[in-house]
Amino acid sequence: MSVKNFIELFFAMMGIKNVHRSLYRFLLVLASLWLYWYVTSLNSFFYATIYYIFSKIFHCFVLFSMLGPHGFNKKLIKKFGEKKGYTIYETIMSMAFFHNGSSSAVMCHFSFETTLLSFFLLYNHFFIALGIIFFIVGLGVKTWATISVGIDTYYYKDLFLQRKISSFKTHGPYAYIKSPMYGIGHLHGYGVALISLSSVGLLVMIINQIMIFSFFYIVEKPFIKKIYLTPIKI
Numbered sequence: 001m002s003v004k005n006f007i008e009l010f011f012a013m014m015g016i017k018n019v020h021r022s023l024y025r026f027l028l029v030l031a032s033l034w035l036y037w038y039v040t041s042l043n044s045f046f047y048a049t050i051y052y053i054f055s056k057i058f059h060c061f062v063l064f065s066m067l068g069p070h071g072f073n074k075k076l077i078k079k080f081g082e083k084k085g086y087t088i089y090e091t092i093m094s095m096a097f098f099h100n101g102s103s104s105a106v107m108c109h110f111s112f113e114t115t116l117l118s119f120f121l122l123y124n125h126f127f128i129a130l131g132i133i134f135f136i137v138g139l140g141v142k143t144w145a146t147i148s149v150g151i152d153t154y155y156y157k158d159l160f161l162q163r164k165i166s167s168f169k170t171h172g173p174y175a176y177i178k179s180p181m182y183g184i185g186h187l188h189g190y191g192v193a194l195i196s197l198s199s200v201g202l203l204v205m206i207i208n209q210i211m212i213f214s215f216f217y218i219v220e221k222p223f224i225k226k227i228y229l230t231p232i233k234i
Contacts, residue, residue: 052107
């Protein structure tokens with residue numbers, strides 16, 4: 001993978017995808033960046049919490065209502081066709097990814113050292129060091145997993161189209177870890193919370209992980225079993 005492709009993949013993981021470029025997509029990215037800047041400039045834990053709640057609701061809505069055999073994906077495909085329908089969905093999902101990540105980070109930032117766990121502050125150097133390790137390991141594994149499956153799978157293109165877009169992956173981190181992206185791949189979020197010495201941040205990361213595993217077991221896993229793991233009958 002070239003340096004250029006790696007940088008594009010890394011930004012795509014954050015919700016800034018350098019494909020299907022258009023004016024409205026560019027404006028949406030600018031609006032998202034402005035919203036993140038505005039919430040941060042308010043310097044308020046209250047508004048950070050509001051931002052996180054609405055971002056989480058939006059993320060859950062996109063995952064659970066737009067994907068799956070009975071989701072809005074079918075309506076988009078029927079009205080616009082597979083290519084344009086997926087482009088519309090991908091734009092919405094990229095915004096969900098961006099705001100889910102940025103709102104979580106904002107929550108950690110504005111709850112810095114506001115913790116009910118006194119030993120966080122007593123052993124702050126230890127937890128900050130542990131947070132740095134978690135951040136590096138988690139982001140590394142998540143990036144490795146994304147490189148292994150491809151950015152289209154990261155954006156659930158197969159779930160949107162309800163068919164295979166590649167073979168089932170068992171290499172990379174998937175050869176050693178059952179669910180690297182949803183498991184160890186979430187350690188970087190806990191790392192940010194630990195660096196911030198924030199029990200609120202840890203709670204946010206637990207909520208995020210519960211939500212993504214719920215999506216996995218309710219929507220994604222049945223799809224994988226049906227489409228990728230069911231033997232073809234001849």
